[in-house]
Amino acid sequence: MEFDKELDKELTFKTSKNVPVSATFEEMDLKDDLLRGIYNYGFESPSAIQSRAITQIISGRDTIAQAQSGTGKTATFSIGMLEGIG
Numbered sequence: 001m002e003f004d005k006e007l008d009k010e011l012t013f014k015t016s017k018n019v020p021v022s023a024t025f026e027e028m029d030l031k032d033d034l035l036r037g038i039y040n041y042g043f044e045s046p047s048a049i050q051s052r053a054i055t056q057i058i059s060g061r062d063t064i065a066q067a068q069s070g071t072g073k074t075a076t077f078s079i080g081m082l083e084g085i086g
């Protein structure tokens with residue numbers, strides 16, 4: 001399913017306590033190569049679920065993230081895992 005930026009902004013989220021929201025991929029403090037890859041792939045800004053879940057995965061918390069189809073879950077877990085490798 002195609003990512004719909006406008007629809008994504010309308011989503012309401014419930015999270016555990018103390019889950020910060022990163023407005024940009026830069027704020028997530030990702031490795032340079034990974035950040036470059038994300039932009040080269042065409043992602044400009046994180047989706048709602050990416051804004052919340054990527055840094056949780058990177059911090060080592062066991063993370064369960066649930067959202068509608070096409071909201072960027074696969075990329076959330078992929079980016080989180082890639083940051084943790086190497």
Ligand SMILES: Nc1ncnc2c1ncn2[C@@H]1O[C@H](COP(=O)(O)OP(=O)(O)OP(=O)(O)O)[C@@H](O)[C@H]1O
Pocket residue numbers: 001002003042043044045046047050067068069070071072073074075076
């Ligand atoms: N931040 C983003 N900016 C632009 N496009 C994005 C972003 N994140 C994901 N996409 C694109 O949106 C589409 C859906 O992403 P993804 O497959 O990660 O969603 P999903 O929530 O895992 O969907 P499903 O539940 O159907 O598996 C893909 O084409 C992906 O490349």
